[in-house]
Amino acid sequence: MNNIEKITIKNGETVTIRQVIPEDKELFIKGFKMLSEQTKRFRFMSAKKELADKEAEFYAKPDGKNHLAISAGIETEQKQLGIGVARIVRESEGSDTGEFAIVLVDSYQQMGIGKHLLTRLFKDSLAVGITKVIGTMRVENKGMELLLKKFKGFQFHHAGSGLMEIHGDLEKALL
Numbered sequence: 001m002n003n004i005e006k007i008t009i010k011n012g013e014t015v016t017i018r019q020v021i022p023e024d025k026e027l028f029i030k031g032f033k034m035l036s037e038q039t040k041r042f043r044f045m046s047a048k049k050e051l052a053d054k055e056a057e058f059y060a061k062p063d064g065k066n067h068l069a070i071s072a073g074i075e076t077e078q079k080q081l082g083i084g085v086a087r088i089v090r091e092s093e094g095s096d097t098g099e100f101a102i103v104l105v106d107s108y109q110q111m112g113i114g115k116h117l118l119t120r121l122f123k124d125s126l127a128v129g130i131t132k133v134i135g136t137m138r139v140e141n142k143g144m145e146l147l148l149k150k151f152k153g154f155q156f157h158h159a160g161s162g163l164m165e166i167h168g169d170l171e172k173a174l175l
């Protein structure tokens with residue numbers, strides 16, 4: 001199922017969209033260092049200072065069934081750069097619901113990559129029986145709201161403490 005897609009983004013660069021593999025661990029560690037404070041706050045709900053080795057290892061080892069992860073990268077002979085990732089982790093074995101999250105490094109935001117990553121992630125998730133997603137975002141995260149509004153079947157509920165709960169129906173999202 002690891003179809004490798006190449007897309008041309010708004011600045012003319014070619015971006016590779018593919019499933020995450022264990023060798024991506026170092027790209028995650030480097031990519032994390034490229035995130036602004038705001039992007040970290042939006043992704044992790046806190047100004048996370050570093051990505052621990054164990055976390056990077058977990059992030060780089062999706063099993064394709066209960067944990068799916070799709071990456072966006074610049075992959076040329078001269079350059080290997082991880083620029084974004086979208087993932088979903090099934091709530092529990094056999095559940096039809098997964099928790100999802102996405103992040104793009106700042107310099108590659110608003111270039112259409114997020115929409116592409118989520119479309120691919122949602123398709124792959126449906127193929128393994130994950131039909132519903134849940135997530136959390138900060139209330140002021142307009143970028144995420146606008147991105148999710150590109151898909152049908154998403155609802156947002158205030159959860160207090162400046163956070164919103166996201167609920168999505170993946171069959172509707174891909175209509």
Ligand SMILES: CC(C)(COP(=O)(O)OP(=O)(O)OC[C@H]1O[C@@H](n2cnc3c(N)ncnc32)[C@H](O)[C@@H]1OP(=O)(O)O)[C@@H](O)C(=O)NCCC(=O)NCCS
Nearest residue numbers: 042101102103104109110111112113114115143144146147
């Ligand atoms: C939110 C985020 C994932 C969006 O990804 P992206 O690649 O920038 O989004 P896209 O380029 O695919 O944009 C999809 C649509 O939303 C709009 N959009 C996205 N971010 C926007 C922003 N900050 N301001 C205005 N519009 C925005 C785009 O213009 C686009 O609309 P269009 O197709 O009509 O042009 C990305 O900005 C990000 O990584 N943010 C920090 C981490 C985060 O918030 N993660 C989500 C919480 S889990």
